[in-house]
Amino acid sequence: MRRAAVWSAAVSLVAAAAFAAGGAATTYTHGYDVSWPQCSGKNGTGHSARTMPKTNVKFVILGLTHGAGHTVNPCLGAQLSWAKAHHVPVGAYLVPSYPTKSQLAAASTGPYGTCGTNTACRLGNDGARQATDALETMQEQGVPAPMVWVDVEFRRSPPWSHSHGNNAQVIAGVLTGLQTAKMPYGIYTTSYMWSHIVGGWKVDAPNWLPAGSSKANDAKTMCRRSGTGGTTWLAQYTRSFDESLTCPSMDATPGHYGPLYRWRNTVLRQGDTGPAVRALQQALGAPAEVTGTYDDQTLAAVLAMQATHLLPVNGVVDNDDWRAVGAYTLYGAHEFLLPQVVAPVS
Secondary structure, eight states: OHHHHHHHHHTTTSOOOOOOOOSSSOOOOEEEEEOGGGBSSGGGOSSSBOSOOOSOOSOEEEEOSSSSTTOOOTTHHHHHHHHHHTTOOEEEEEOOOOOOHHHHHHOSSSTTOOOTTOHHHHHHHHHHHHHHHHHHHHHHHTOOOSSEEEEOOOOSSSOOOSOHHHHHHHHHHHHHHHHHTTOOEEEEOOHHHHHHHHTTOOOOSOEEEEOSSSOHHHHHHHTTOOSSSSOEEEEEEESSSEEEEEOGGGSOBOOEEOGGGGGTTOOBOTTOBSHHHHHHHHHHTOSSSOOSBOOHHHHHHHHHHHHHTTOOOSSOBOHHHHHHTTTTOEESOBOOSGGGTOBOOO
């Protein structure tokens, strides 16, 4: 993934969408991504992990592929064993690529249908197969990652095409393959590379952005940007290794109560009118017309709700009833999100 960091350095002034940081405390938890570049042997073709991180390892994200789709990182098993021995939780990423002629010919059927001469269909099918190949590698090697990052960056061989639409079809196929397998995903890229590869296509998925420098503070500034239109979860900088920091968007946030909370201690009975009744009717989904009057249809809906939640079936709406219809539901809250990215190796 170092190529992306170099390209990002050249375009660090390109504007990208800003996102508000969540949570009062920012952790910037530190980790690494390691893959075939950390393999022993010439050009990373060996089968043992080498030059692995030594200190301050909170997590590692392992490459499933060997720099292109339909390939396998030859050191994945050794790197996974290292993570297990050092009690380091792991994530995973795959590198998609534009299909070769032979790969395109083999993609005649798949989730996008039976293609015939439809090139877009074949591109989508090949992308889905790239995802399937990577997920099979995960299963065979026992990689416990709870999500997969899709590494979209400039390539030399095989290169991306000159068609934004064709390139987007391949990546959409990869995402479809992951969705079909119910595997959450994020995207590693920069706004510059993303736009040059797929044009103006936006994907609302977690982002992992390289800073293109060796400074952690530069990586932190990337947390306020986006490559695809999604919120940035991780930011990368490169020293001896590709190192990453969690962004504020991954920090735990307290959340807030919804509009029903204000009525939690309001008691309602049949015949009452006003905004509390309107809020109750909206929460119940009945009657079809929100009237603001506690009428017979509202009573029937309240009685049904009370029976469902094993509350006194009396038509009187009190604190317990408001709780049952969601008055205490928190919105926008989440725990620290790193467990959605990495998991311990068993």
